[in-house]
Amino acid sequence: MMLEAGLDIKVASVGLGHANTQITRDLYMKVRQAVLDEAAERVLMLVQGEEPAGVQEA
Numbered sequence: 001m002m003l004e005a006g007l008d009i010k011v012a013s014v015g016l017g018h019a020n021t022q023i024t025r026d027l028y029m030k031v032r033q034a035v036l037d038e039a040a041e042r043v044l045m046l047v048q049g050e051e052p053a054g055v056q057e058a
Contacts, residue, residue, distance in 0.1 A: 003029055 002012045013024040042052040 004032070004035055 002015075003009065009021045009024060009029075012028070013021045016024060016028075018024050018027075045052045
């Protein structure tokens, strides 16, 4: 799935021709346990003062 691969929701939404990102989320965003585990790991790293891989500063 595009979103699980890390593609930004806005990029996926535009690519799929959706009027907004909510449509994309409603249709395609399925949270699997692996995705939840990765998110938890990233939060833990942030709490410990580490920077998770793939995180970009705004």
